[in-house]
Amino acid sequence: MSLRDQLKQDQKEMGRGSDFFKFAEGDNRIRVMAMPKVVASHFLGGKGVTCYGMTKGCPHDHDKIDTKWLTWVLHEGTLKLARLPWTVVDYLANLEANPEYSFTEYPMPYDIIVTAKGAGTMDVEYTPIAARQNTPVDEVYLNDLRSKKTPEEIVDEMKRKQAAADGNGAKLAPDAEANPGDIPF
Numbered sequence: 001m002s003l004r005d006q007l008k009q010d011q012k013e014m015g016r017g018s019d020f021f022k023f024a025e026g027d028n029r030i031r032v033m034a035m036p037k038v039v040a041s042h043f044l045g046g047k048g049v050t051c052y053g054m055t056k057g058c059p060h061d062h063d064k065i066d067t068k069w070l071t072w073v074l075h076e077g078t079l080k081l082a083r084l085p086w087t088v089v090d091y092l093a094n095l096e097a098n099p100e101y102s103f104t105e106y107p108m109p110y111d112i113i114v115t116a117k118g119a120g121t122m123d124v125e126y127t128p129i130a131a132r133q134n135t136p137v138d139e140v141y142l143n144d145l146r147s148k149k150t151p152e153e154i155v156d157e158m159k160r161k162q163a164a165a166d167g168n169g170a171k172l173a174p175d176a177e178a179n180p181g182d183i184p185f
């Protein structure tokens with residue numbers, strides 16, 4: 001397989017390209033479809049490089065790290081892979097614990113609307129709020145979701161690929177338990 005074909009396949013698998021959700025300025029209405037999984041990145045030359053943990057040999061500066069939570073979202077009728085910021089996942093955790101909004105599984109039973117101010121800039125601010133109504137997710141999207149890898153599987157794969165690229169593949173065996181201390185916040 002050529003590198004181009006491999007990259008195309010990678011993009012498809014990771015949900016990159018058109019399937020990657022980006023916050024637009026103003027209101028973004030999304031349904032969180034899967035349990036978000038933390039992923040940390042280093043930005044090197046304008047490109048994000050997945051961090052697989054200092055203790056596993058990731059060679060980059062761990063004082064400079066960007067932490068997001070990867071998940072599938074339904075946005076404008078399309079299932080997209082999203083990187084949610086702390087503000088949003090923190091809000092989801094609050095909803096989960098609130099008797100008025102509590103939910104026990106994914107997809108969540110209602111949408112959330114995230115207002116982005118300064119989208120696409122370093123100073124972007126996100127204000128999330130839950131929709132008041134529960135609405136079912138169409139079976140079409142549930143089927144689509146079942147055909148995808150889980151956020152956890154995708155993040156594991158991203159870490160393994162980066163570790164292999166750095167020659168640290170052996171330190172990140174597929175069944176190795178992630179050490180919570182590996183990911184700085």
Ligand SMILES: [Zn+2]
Pocket residue numbers: 042050051052053054058059060062
């Ligand atoms: Zn790292």
